[in-house]
Amino acid sequence: MKRSPVEVVDLALTALAHYDRPDLTSRLRAARDRLTDERVRVLVVGEFKQGKSMLVNALVAAPVCPVSDDIATAVPTAVHHAEEVTVTLVRRLPSGPDNDPADAHTERVVVGVEELAAHVDESGDRAAREGLVQVEVGLPRPVLSGGLEIVDTPGVGGLSSAHSAATTAALPTADAVVLVSDASQEFTAPELAFLAQAAAVCPNVLCVLTKIDLYPEWRRIADIDREHLEKAGIAARLFPVSSTLRWEAVRSGDTEVNAESGFPELVKVLRQEVLAGADRLARRSVVHDVLAVTGQIAGSLEAELAAQQDPEKAKALVAQLVTARERAAELKERSARWQQRLNDGVADLNADIDHDLKGRMREITRAADDEITNGGDPAPSWPEFSRWVHQEVVGAASANFIWATQRSRVLAERVARHFSDDQDQLLPALRSDASDALRSVRPLAVRTEDKWGVGSKVLTGVKGGYMGMLMFGMLGTLVGLSMINPISIGAGLAMGSKQIGDERKRRITKRQTEARAAVKRYVDDVTFQVGKDSRDRLRLVQRDLRDHFTAQAEQLNRSLQESLQAAERAVKASTGERERRLPELRAELERLAAVRREAEALVRS
Numbered sequence: 001m002k003r004s005p006v007e008v009v010d011l012a013l014t015a016l017a018h019y020d021r022p023d024l025t026s027r028l029r030a031a032r033d034r035l036t037d038e039r040v041r042v043l044v045v046g047e048f049k050q051g052k053s054m055l056v057n058a059l060v061a062a063p064v065c066p067v068s069d070d071i072a073t074a075v076p077t078a079v080h081h082a083e084e085v086t087v088t089l090v091r092r093l094p095s096g097p098d099n100d101p102a103d104a105h106t107e108r109v110v111v112g113v114e115e116l117a118a119h120v121d122e123s124g125d126r127a128a129r130e131g132l133v134q135v136e137v138g139l140p141r142p143v144l145s146g147g148l149e150i151v152d153t154p155g156v157g158g159l160s161s162a163h164s165a166a167t168t169a170a171l172p173t174a175d176a177v178v179l180v181s182d183a184s185q186e187f188t189a190p191e192l193a194f195l196a197q198a199a200a201v202c203p204n205v206l207c208v209l210t211k212i213d214l215y216p217e218w219r220r221i222a223d224i225d226r227e228h229l230e231k232a233g234i235a236a237r238l239f240p241v242s243s244t245l246r247w248e249a250v251r252s253g254d255t256e257v258n259a260e261s262g263f264p265e266l267v268k269v270l271r272q273e274v275l276a277g278a279d280r281l282a283r284r285s286v287v288h289d290v291l292a293v294t295g296q297i298a299g300s301l302e303a304e305l306a307a308q309q310d311p312e313k314a315k316a317l318v319a320q321l322v323t324a325r326e327r328a329a330e331l332k333e334r335s336a337r338w339q340q341r342l343n344d345g346v347a348d349l350n351a352d353i354d355h356d357l358k359g360r361m362r363e364i365t366r367a368a369d370d371e372i373t374n375g376g377d378p379a380p381s382w383p384e385f386s387r388w389v390h391q392e393v394v395g396a397a398s399a400n401f402i403w404a405t406q407r408s409r410v411l412a413e414r415v416a417r418h419f420s421d422d423q424d425q426l427l428p429a430l431r432s433d434a435s436d437a438l439r440s441v442r443p444l445a446v447r448t449e450d451k452w453g454v455g456s457k458v459l460t461g462v463k464g465g466y467m468g469m470l471m472f473g474m475l476g477t478l479v480g481l482s483m484i485n486p487i488s489i490g491a492g493l494a495m496g497s498k499q500i501g502d503e504r505k506r507r508i509t510k511r512q513t514e515a516r517a518a519v520k521r522y523v524d525d526v527t528f529q530v531g532k533d534s535r536d537r538l539r540l541v542q543r544d545l546r547d548h549f550t551a552q553a554e555q556l557n558r559s560l561q562e563s564l565q566a567a568e569r570a571v572k573a574s575t576g577e578r579e580r581r582l583p584e585l586r587a588e589l590e591r592l593a594a595v596r597r598e599a600e601a602l603v604r605s
Helices: 005-016 022-037 052-060 113-120 162-173 189-201 218-232 243-252 255-261 263-309 311-332 337-374 382-416 454-477 486-572 575-602
Strands: 040-046 077-081 086-092 106-111 132-139 148-152 176-182 205-210 237-240
Touching: 005 022, 005 263, 005 575, 022 263, 022 486, 040 052, 040 162, 040 189, 040 263, 052 077, 052 148, 052 176, 052 205, 052 243, 052 263, 086 113, 106 113, 113 132, 148 263, 162 189, 162 382, 176 189, 189 205, 189 218, 189 382, 205 218, 205 263, 218 237, 237 263, 243 255, 255 263, 263 486, 263 575, 337 382, 337 486, 382 486
Parallel strands: 040 148, 040 176, 077 132, 176 205, 205 237
Antiparallel strands: 077 148, 086 106, 086 132
16 A cells, blocks of 8 residues: 555654654654645735636635726635635744844734625725735635645736735745736737746746626637747746636536536646645655665664675775765764855855846846836826836846846755755745845835925916016117017017926926936835845745755764764674674664655655
8 A cells, every 4th residue: 555645654653763853753743834834825826906816716616706897806715625614824023122024923913704705805994804825715616626725816917016026026936827818809018028037946936817798709819828938938828718718617516517617727737737836746755765764774783684694895885984974964064065065156146146136127227217207397208107117127127037037046056065966856845935125115206296286387477578568669769669568578579488498397307316226226126125136035035045055064963973883883782782783683674764765655646
């Protein structure tokens, strides 16, 4: 009978109970916790009013996400399997007194189902959403069994907002991303850009074309979208669906309507590819941990067995173990090559990420300055202009984050090579919490109100006209004309018009200067906040890698030390002690070998 991954880990823990190795035992317990607690996260993303919440409701066959024409999702809603319906609020608490992001933690509060809408959608109490990271909903649904968790993210305008930046930050933690776009139009440029970012850091990217029941031309739109994906080089499948038909099928139990809705194929992919793929990765991780742990124990036993069987060769074995122990001790020391690679890599990465962010922001500042200079008066077009700047800034911050994530993974792989060629399974899971950096940035604003009304213009013209009439009137008196004459009146009108034009140009120039200053302040603020967020993330990555590989080095060092001690004891053992010990060693090695066979069977099942 094939054992489950959890059963194999329990079997290994039982085998390790005979040895005093709390370090290896804690490693196996951590592997077991990952198996029992880790969920397969599927992020559902998209622009406003594309049908994300209704898609989630249709997938789980329950109205967990509020749906309305005049409200929108404001807080991520994570739906997972539970024996009964539960609603849990997850709030972020302030960090410690030293403002270390590693000290920040969350609290979980269980509330009634009737309070869900107040915390999730924008029509609810804003104070109730203060500090919320996400809302978790537990449902007894078969589609969610096995650890599948579907996350309904807040809608984002143009996929370029603070919500979008937070969603981008969560991409590395997701097992799959589902981009929702309705059948009213083909993919937009921001949607394709977001898909490219998601494909760079997430193993599974899916596209869902919603509302096919409302738009007769949905097949043509679907073909165009597939062409866009192919041209962009994005390996993502497209699933046309109708949430309305799915709801009708759930209500009536009509399998034909359910098939027509397009949901069976989407659910099949989520269950058989995304969920099963995550299970395969989890199994390989378990196999790696079990084989590594039992291998270290078996190495000590094999060293003792070899020394017991042939004491003459024990001295050569002891010398080999001493050399291996010295290398393990070097790995543990701060001066070890992997420590240098990690420290230098993080320093270089910090500099590169900071330079990349500042370079992107400088390009935005230059483009905004050109637009202000060549666009005339910025006041009439300020709402559109500020929205464009905001979108460009969010896009740059998201691209910078994706690049930092990719570089962090490459650094982890390089450090892992100092320990094993199997770096894919040796790597720790790098943390990547949702970013709040852009939420701390003050909105881009400038004073666009202009009180230079008709009265002010008349007054300005009168001032200029008076000076013109006075000057040309006095010149007219020298040739015998009166102060007020046709020439002086014409000069007054001309100079009055010029005065009004000059004042208008001065005011436009002033507003352009204020607009440039506002853009610079905004970009500087974004650079400061996002740069701090990037440094905090890299510091957490450095700590995760340092702690992970330090533990690996300590385990290896202790295992080699025990192997050396066992071999030295075997050399000094008497003939009677050897005869008693040899069967024990063979039995223990066979027990460990049985555990290893069970672990290896996980990847063959």
